[in-house]
Amino acid sequence: MGELQGKILKGIGGFYYIDTPEGEIECRARGIFRKENITPLVGDNVKIKLNQDGKTGVISEILPRENSLIRPPVANISQIAAVIAVENPKPNLQVLDKLICCAENLGIKVLICINKSDLGDCSLYENIYKNAGFDVVTFSAKQEDISTLLPYLEGETTAFAGNSGVGKSSIINLILGEEIFETGEVSEKAERGKHTTRHSELRKLENSGYIIDTPGFTSFELQDITASELSSTFREFEQYQGMCKFPDCTHRVEKGCAVLEALPLGKIAPSRHESYLALYETLKNIKQWETKK
Ligand SMILES: Nc1nc2c(ncn2[C@@H]2O[C@H](COP(=O)(O)OP(=O)(O)OP(=O)(O)O)[C@@H](O)[C@H]2O)c(=O)[nH]1
Ligand SMILES: [Mg+2]
Ligand SMILES: [Zn+2]
Structure with missing residues (x-):
């Protein structure tokens, strides 16, 4: 056999x-x-x-698996294409930053994709994420030009993630050159309160690599990460490591915190630090809850 x-x-x-x-x-x-x-x-x-x-x-x-995710159930993802739309729906940077944090924690590469460039100026978001140290690509799936994205897919197993309506299925249909996945109007989605995409399927690319469209794929489980480990998943904080006055600094309110000092200098985007604070609170609460049990 x-x-x-x-x-x-x-x-x-x-x-x-x-x-x-x-x-x-x-x-x-x-x-x-x-x-x-x-x-x-x-x-x-x-x-x-x-x-x-x-x-x-x-x-x-x-x-043996490189990694595996529980929701969606998928193994060996090498790259997350984190998709936002510049408009309709407006970006939720907290959701995006949580997704990035989870990917960094799992050691999965992150590519920031800004879609719907036909609807507005993308430079604000481009700057935030380029300055933080990410690869960023901007395009309009509607105008059918995703040439900035394609080179990043070669040889990778890429999962497209992001809020409902940002255009993940539209992008994948363009990459594959066929109408594989159902797309839907943003307003319809809001009314139905659910995603158009419901199943997970890996698709092979012609050059090399695979892509996957996943329903409800906005974040992974955060449970494996402690609040004190969180700052290591914000890559632009890394350069201030060891520079805070207190060695156990949480970069939230402390005097002499190098991260907080970098904020007014424009070296760290306020939105990124806000996401950090929100995630810190979430994780702290999870931990407290666990120890009470
Ligand atoms: N203006 C504009 N509209 C777009 C663009 N890309 C996608 N759309 C539209 O946005 C809507 C949502 O696109 P989908 O591809 O279904 O979004 P999705 O991310 O797959 O959504 P879920 O499957 O619900 O997670 C559709 O009406 C698309 O036609 C774009 O570049 N510009
Ligand atoms: Mg979809
Ligand atoms: Zn600090």
Whole structure:
């Protein structure tokens, strides 16, 4: 029986669709995974054994994961494309900064994507994130020009994340050159109160790399990070490490805090520090709650 290696593109009703050098192959998972309580995830690199027909197979081994997310359930993401729209909906920088924080914490690369450039001036957001040390690309999916984005996708497994209506599905449809994912009017979404995109599927790119559109993908779980570790996920704070008066400085209210001193000098964007403060409070409360239990 032939053995192949590949990557899980999607899973539907107990069947997995694997991208292999021989094309896409429909597989079942070995019963043993269930016994061991392991669920194959979209994005998993797997070994498969081909059935007699040569067209279907069985997943025999899941190769070690670089990372895995719980919501959405996906493995081996190498890059998050964090998407905002300059208008409609207006950017929620706190949501964006939380997403960035989670990605940094997991060691996943971040690419800031500013969409809907046809609707307004993007320079404010470009400056905030370029100055913080991120790669930023600006484009309009509506004007069908995403040439600034494409080079960043090569060789990466990129998940598109961001609030409903920012244009993730529109961008992916453009990348793939076909209407794969349903898109929807922002007003319709608000009325229905839900996302247009409901399933997760990895798509293979022609050059190299994979992309995934995910429903409700605005943030990951924050639970693995302590409040005191938070500042290390804000990369522009890094240069002030060890420069605060107090070694256990939380960069919130302390006298002689190098981060706070950098704010009026314009070296750290106020919105980034505000997000930091909000996340700090959230995490502090989670921890307190946990110790009370
Ligand atoms: N003006 C303008 N509208 C855009 C642009 N890109 C997407 N849109 C519109 O914005 C709306 C939402 O786009 P979607 O691609 O469905 O957004 P989404 O991020 O996938 O949303 P969810 O699936 O709900 O998370 C649609 O009406 C798109 O036509 C753009 O560059 N400019
Ligand atoms: Mg969508
Ligand atoms: Zn400080």
